[in-house]
Amino acid sequence: MVAKLGDDAKLPLAVYGNVPRHVAIIMDGNGRWAKRRLLPRQAGHVSGIAALRNTVAAARDLGISYLTVYAFSTENWQRPQSEVSALMGLFRRFFHADMKRLQKENVRVRFIGRRENLDSDIASLVVQAEQMTEMNSGLNLTVAFNYGAREELMRAAQALASDAANGRIDPATISEKDFSDRLQTGGFPDVDLVIRPGGEKRISNFLLWQAAYAEFVFVEALWPDFGKEHLEEALKEYASRQRRFGRLAPEDTAAGNPPDHGVPSQRTALS
């Protein structure tokens, strides 16, 4: 049973205790949602935008600082031309219809993904949205558009290699921070929670570095049906988990409470 957080905006922290700072969502299931209604796939994407609006509002209410959503992957170009065009059209519509409101709501909008092969008007909208909201200090909304994590990682590696070749960095001293600073999410906190609606259980080339220690919640509901209740349910599940980052659980290290059989537990140490 999910607590009704909408009834009192002050409740979230009290109820869940542990709100993830950075939530990433793979917005999946638009096509199936449309198919079940005998509608064209594009209709599913249109409803997907409505779900995105609701989710952004809910994330703000629930005290999430960073919300990163997967809107279009580098692999999505392989879909039929009609669907790709519809998604690009929706992207334009999203901007024209939503940017003013997001600005008013103090949301900082950013994009990750390759920009070079986007239509020039879309590339300009991306820059415009980022510039328009760069002073905002509320929710950080990042849209992964024409995004692929392997490509992002490869580009970070290229940037490091170029810095090394130019003598700006010593290869022997390259740190995880040097690497993550060269990702498009440089300066963001790591992802705490990945939510994937739509019933599939995979990461699909999304934020591979950033989600290294994220918790995963898979939701059966298709993305167009996703709403505040699903987000609340996912936060509740997150709050019930123990994150150990490869360390022992506190109860296993406390004096008088040794790990299983008195020897370090590999299961716990490696999980």
Ligand code: FPP
């Ligand atoms: C995956 O569902 C969804 C997408 C490829 C597009 C996601 C896009 C939106 C939610 C709207 C666009 C958002 C912006 C900001 C423009 P699918 O089509 O793979 O569904 P299926 O697995 O049921 O076929």
